[in-house]
Amino acid sequence: MIAIRKLYQDLLTRVQKKYPKPEAQQLVFWLLEHYLDISRADIIRDKSIGPYPEELEEGVKALEEGKPIQYIIGWAPFYGREFQVEPGVLIPRNETEELVHLIIRENPEKGLKILDIGTGSGCIPITLFLEMQQPVVHALDVSPDALKIARANAEDLQAQVEFHQKDILKDKIPLRNLDILVSNPPYVRELEKAWMHSNVLEHEPGLALFVSDDDPLVFYKTIAQKGLKSLKPKGKLYFEINEALGKELEKLLEQLKYQNIRLHQDLKGKDRIISAIRN
Numbered sequence: 573m574i575a576i577r578k579l580y581q582d583l584l585t586r587v588q589k590k591y592p593k594p595e596a597q598q599l600v601f602w603l604l605e606h607y608l609d610i611s612r613a614d615i616i617r618d619k620s621i622g623p624y625p626e627e628l629e630e631g632v633k634a635l636e637e638g639k640p641i642q643y644i645i646g647w648a649p650f651y652g653r654e655f656q657v658e659p660g661v662l663i664p665r666n667e668t669e670e671l672v673h674l675i676i677r678e679n680p681e682k683g684l685k686i687l688d689i690g691t692g693s694g695c696i697p698i699t700l701f702l703e704m705q706q707p708v709v710h711a712l713d714v715s716p717d718a719l720k721i722a723r724a725n726a727e728d729l730q731a732q733v734e735f736h737q738k739d740i741l742k743d744k745i746p747l748r749n750l751d752i753l754v755s756n757p758p759y760v761r762e763l764e765k766a767w768m769h770s771n772v773l774e775h776e777p778g779l780a781l782f783v784s785d786d787d788p789l790v791f792y793k794t795i796a797q798k799g800l801k802s803l804k805p806k807g808k809l810y811f812e813i814n815e816a817l818g819k820e821l822e823k824l825l826e827q828l829k830y831q832n833i834r835l836h837q838d839l840k841g842k843d844r845i846i847s848a849i850r851n
Contacts, residue, residue, distance in 0.1 A: 573620040580604065580615050587635055599641050603631050606645045650695040651703070655725050657693055660717035664695040667838050668756055671812045671845050672696055674836060675754060676703050678847075679808070683708065687747055687802070689740050689755040689795055690714075694722030696754060698731040710747055712736040741794055745802040753799045756812035757791035788814065792821055796828050796848075803850040810847050818843035 580600060587596040604610040607628040608621060634644045642648040642663045648655055650664040651672055657663055682705040688697040691711035701709045711733055713719050719735050726733045736746055792811055799809055809830065813821055818835045825833045830848035838844035
């Protein structure tokens with residue numbers, strides 16, 4: 573039998589070589605819960621367990637190599653639910669939960685028609701379907717791998733979302749009369765790679781993260797322009813944004829004649845969301 577407290581300390585010592593202590597503690601808790609169904613209370617009580625499982629050792633080694641915990645265990649939390657994730661999709665972020673919450677809070681009406689562009693795991697449209705009042709929800713992505721995972725998440729969570737494989741930079745938006753157009757597009761500039769953690773750079777899909785330094789607003793510009801044809805009059809546009817580009821995006825949307833343009837700060841006080849209404 574193995575004493576869980578000693579196992580926890582041994583794993584923490586290993587993981588701390590790659591991550592700061594508070595993060596390492598959370599990661600070890602997550603691994604123990606996933607592989608052994610061990611809670612923090614079990615660790616406090618120093619519960620005994622059976623043989624050390626091989627799967628847990630593989631998970632620890634993957635952490636030591638810098639692989640994100642969400643890819644190791646195959647899921648990530650988002651707005652109170654669990655979403656399947658694989659290396660072909662971006663791991664859902666806390667900031668995106670704030671984007672979703674803003675949309676839910678500002679749009680209590682029934683039956684709204686919604687499109688999410690660049691859906692990844694499907695966390696945005698699935699959550700909107702489940703939290704809003706009988707919406708009609710669509711989502712698109714260029715990646716067939718991402719759409720496969722998004723469809724699986726929709727099925728698992730019993731959300732009715734229609735998915736489309738489209739390249740927003742090349743294809744037309746396949747819908748009209750939208751009430752809400754939302755996107756969390758790639759917005760990290762190449763110059764910002766130097767500030768990012770290696771586990772993101774080495775494991776998460778660059779297609780979903782990065783834009784060129786020369787044209788960092790390319791997705792916003794394209795979506796906003798095409799949104800003029802797809803949104804209803806007074807339809808709403810919501811973007812998650814790079815904190816450094818908020819003012820430039822305000823100007824862009826003003827030039828396209830959007831109204832009621834607002835920057836919203838995230839919980840860290842950074843410009844993270846911009847919203848606007850089609851004229």
